[in-house]
Amino acid sequence: MSDPRPVVCVDLNGVLDSYTGWKHEKHWDPPRPGAGEFLRDLHDRGFRVVVFTTRWADDAQAWLAQHGLDRWVSEVTDKKPAAHVFVDDRAVCFRGDFGETLKEIQRFRAHWEK
Ligand SMILES: [Mg+2]
DSSP states (O other): OOOHHHOEEIIIIIIIIIOOOOOOOTTTOOBOTTTTHHHHHHHTTTTTEEEOSSSSSHHHHHHHHHHGGGGGEEEEEEEEEOOSSSETOOOOOSSSSSHHHHHHHHHHOOOOGG
16 A cells, blocks of 8 residues: 655755765764754654665665664655655755756855855
8 A cells, every 4th residue: 555645855964964074985974953853743744754865775774773763764765756845955946947046056055065
């Protein structure tokens, strides 16, 4: 039976963690304060939470479990799922205007790069 809940895809590095930039594949930063409450609130509001990452899925799953965040997460993936919303520190939201999007891309900086 398929899960009817709308999917919210949440990025790991730069969203759920206190990202300090890429170092190497064994390096993991601790969770960002409030990350657990955020995942719980999404879950409690009826969303299916999928963690969306470029990291190895098994490593990401272990990090979530180590910090007690896995209980709110239905799936970890590095593929693009059919989602209602994506939460990402490197996203530009396309609102139908290529010109505005180009400007946003040119001035873009992740919050942790500022
Ligand atoms: Mg990220």
